[in-house]
Amino acid sequence: MRTRAMVLVGASILFASLFTWLGFWQIRRLHEKQKYNDTVASRRFLPPISFDSIPADTLTSRFRRVTLAGTYDYQNQVVWTLRGRDGSPGVNILTPLRRPGTDTAVLVNRGWVYSPDATRVDLDPWNEADSLKGDAYILPLHGNRSAEGGPIRSRSFRSLNLEELRRVFPYPIAPVFAVLTTAPVDSVANPPRVMLIPLDEGSHRSYAFQWFSFAAISIIGAVIFTRKT
Structure with missing residues (x-):
């Protein structure tokens, strides 16, 4: 039983480390997306200049x-x-x-x-x-x-x-x-313009929360198991 508990604790720590790394990876992706959105917004909303x-x-x-x-x-x-x-x-x-x-x-x-x-x-x-x-x-x-x-x-x-x-x-x-971006003269005979890319943050925040939750579950589950055994 002691060996089994040690294996479980080791596996839990390993998975918790992996899930934590994935959570911080999603946080980094979120920061990259926010930086990208700031760059795009700073240019998109400036007055137009000559080509x-x-x-x-x-x-x-x-x-x-x-x-x-x-x-x-x-x-x-x-x-x-x-x-x-x-x-x-x-x-x-x-x-x-x-x-x-x-x-x-x-x-x-x-x-x-x-x-x-x-x-x-x-x-x-x-x-x-x-x-x-x-x-x-x-x-x-x-x-x-x-x-x-x-x-x-x-x-x-x-x-x-x-x-x-x-x-x-x-x-x-x-x-x-x-x-x-200039609207077509004839909305039926002319091709509809390509829509602007929405400046959202995607699902990185929720994914990070998900991975951190998995890490917590791994550790808590291991603690409960070792106490019972």
């Missing part, structure tokens, strides 16, 4: 609000596949915006449209006006991704890899893309 004024560091410009003006090049737009919305499969339409005074285009995420297989869609019905003057927020295009993120068919991409995207355009594209 040409954004910082060169793409991480610094992430989620920065900008104003855009230029002409859409619908002949060279691409789709970002496997984009869900309220449980429905679909794609995001990314249209290059040609801006005056530069040969570098900016990819504009104009919104989401339904696609049964989340990869293919007829883009022509979703074209808007020829020119754009509106607001958006900036996200970086990823670099150095594996080939898995490349096009699954012509002009359709699982992930937005800068190198892969640059290969399909006849002109330079910026290392960031703009997510359009």
Whole structure:
């Protein structure tokens, strides 16, 4: 019985240590999420600036609000596949915006449209006006991704890899893309805009409480067992 009790106490301490570590890991994740939310909020709610004024560091410009003006090049737009919305499969339409005074285009995420297989869609019905003057927020295009993120068919991409995207355009594209927030003129004929990411803290706090509870149960259970034996 004594050996059995020692084994149980040892196992309880081991599990309690593991559960405690997992609890503090969730606390660290919570702090990281809070820091991320603070960063996003500090940029998202600033007044918009001209696209040409954004910082060169793409991480610094992430989620920065900008104003855009230029002409859409619908002949060279691409789709970002496997984009869900309220449980429905679909794609995001990314249209290059040609801006005056530069040969570098900016990819504009104009919104989401339904696609049964989340990869293919007829883009022509979703074209808007020829020119754009509106607001958006900036996200970086990823670099150095594996080939898995490349096009699954012509002009359709699982992930937005800068190198892969640059290969399909006849002109330079910026290392960031703009997510359009200006409401569409026609809410039926134009694609609905991509919704902003909610700035919540997730479930890290409740998960931490859960792991700390498991740790306490392990220790209390071991104490009760040893007293009875």
